[in-house]
Amino acid sequence: MPCREKEVNPVPETFPNTPETARPTMIDVARRAGVGLGTVSRVVNGGHGVRDETAQRVRTAIEQLGFQRNEVARALRPGKKSSSLALVLGDLTNPFFATIAKASLEVAGQSGFAVVLGSVDEDPEGEKRAIQELVSRQVAGLMIVPDQGDHAFLVGAGVPVVFVDRPATGIEADIVMVDNEGGGKLATDHLLEQGHERIAILLAPSYYTTGRRLRGYRRAHRGAGLEVDESLVVQLPEGNAESAEKATRELMLRPDPPTAIFASTNFLTEGVLRALGELGLEPAVVGFDDFRLADMLPTPVTVVASDIAELGRSAARLLLDRASGADRRPPQRIVLPCALIQRGSGERPPSASKRKPR
Amino acid sequence: MPCREKEVNPVPETFPNTPETARPTMIDVARRAGVGLGTVSRVVNGGHGVRDETAQRVRTAIEQLGFQRNEVARALRPGKKSSSLALVLGDLTNPFFATIAKASLEVAGQSGFAVVLGSVDEDPEGEKRAIQELVSRQVAGLMIVPDQGDHAFLVGAGVPVVFVDRPATGIEADIVMVDNEGGGKLATDHLLEQGHERIAILLAPSYYTTGRRLRGYRRAHRGAGLEVDESLVVQLPEGNAESAEKATRELMLRPDPPTAIFASTNFLTEGVLRALGELGLEPAVVGFDDFRLADMLPTPVTVVASDIAELGRSAARLLLDRASGADRRPPQRIVLPCALIQRGSGERPPSASKRKPR
DNA sequence: CTGTTAGCGCCTTCAG
């Protein structure tokens, strides 16, 4: 075999897309460096207790071979966990979830953890399947934005779990969420302060979060000594913008329309605004959760917002501590505060809900 | 040891968050079913060549123990790959990327593949690190939305790679992208047809994609027999909305402002609109890539759009075929078409770019 | 300090 002079960066002759290239193992490195397997392992993991000269030889061999530790084999070793977390959520297309994903990804990455994603757009059954899939991959922990449905099957899964944004039934675990009730109250109080007395609230179906927001809504009314007109509490059949749009249209065309609307979700807010735009009506509107471009709409949208990224960060941090065994406290409950962001739509007086002046 | 009568669903007594629960292995199942290890394996994988009665016993044992195949150990078996793909992208918070992630997740999931996410908000060096992290996790394939920087280090990684949205240098691999040049031409042609002759184009720094869009812009001008005023070709220092906002302000306050603006990226479009809103000016605007709420802004935004989800789906499909060895063709290049979505902002005549009538 | 060995959980031969 002819020998090239420079082999600093040995490029394999195989085509990259035909992955027949076997990655070098520690044994290859050991052979090349003329040392034992254990020595290589020691060098790779910190290199304590290895003579400098030997370590150097090993490092050179590693370099030359382009060796990389096989994390999979590593995760198989007795007792130890893998270095990946799982994140299970509904719809990455929803900026709310995407923000959580990004934030948790960052935190996990800083600790050398990868994040495996589970998509669950479907039934709660699909969520269970996805979670078990992930568990079978030996992830070190689970972050779950739970759908409704029982999560008791996670008990005894042998993996720490942190629920995000809403709690789950059937299992006691850490939970990181926002102060939904407080936020609901904040939004409603704000509208009440503007003099509104007929405030509609739009709710996505059976979400835990919207339920709490409704509680805040009711509490605000009680605090103001006002009775809630139950016909203004609108339970939507679906949690999307279309559903909210339709409901808003019906709501505003009633003989006794509300003078303000509290949309309990970012997508719902969108639907509400779309309907109002078409109708040419301008009741006050407050949304729950901030969203991109909220400040650029014809009437900038007032919202109750919280630090969603912090939701993801906290979840990841908590989970990492659980996984490492550093945190053995009983299940924690982290609640992030909400703040009102006034932009205009929520500051309209009751009198503005008439037909829009053209 | 006392024996309980019903042990159908044995709930471990350990606290869920202290994962000392050892998951049962195939050996446990074998013992419990009173069969050999091989038999269990056969049952778990299809169950061919096992007597019905035996298989039933095994299945019962699996049920009772809550056994789940260990995917990690499985990935370690000789020759075989893991059942996860990696997705490396910049910012999940950008709906564009989130859409890709979601779509590829769905396709991968349908084939029983998980997706490991790599976050790369940082330098190209960070991207390399992230990718190697993922490779060390033995993923069966990589989907990468590459940042600039050489990707030659992937040659010989022994893993099939599909680039998404833009190609990378240093390695020949599959690539799935949109017709950037065609889209750029489409947008520009449209503006030219409205009679615009001074069309500015805003470009994010050194992205491959925006470069191609610029080519389309130039080609459109050439086709119309017009010379491009190079002072209207604005290379932004950063690819965010703020940068575009600032540039737009400067652009429109020049003595010879453009009558139309082509924003070559969704975030840039946002910045442009924000600046125009503040200035109270209304030149024509066309954006590249559709975005949520584009139709609800004061002037609904005309965009050149493509099927982003399909981008993600195609990438995942292609990668799965490569990983399984089903696809051994030379590197493919899938290009998705763009379409113009007229909403108003792109149909303003040149004369409209005067000061906004209040 | 360094080399050797035993397994982690699974799948794939190879006997029986």
Added chain:
DNA sequence: CTGAAGGCGCTAACAG
């Protein structure tokens, strides 16, 4: 049809 044995890549425990 079924049980037993070998090995994937790595680490931890144990010699030398």
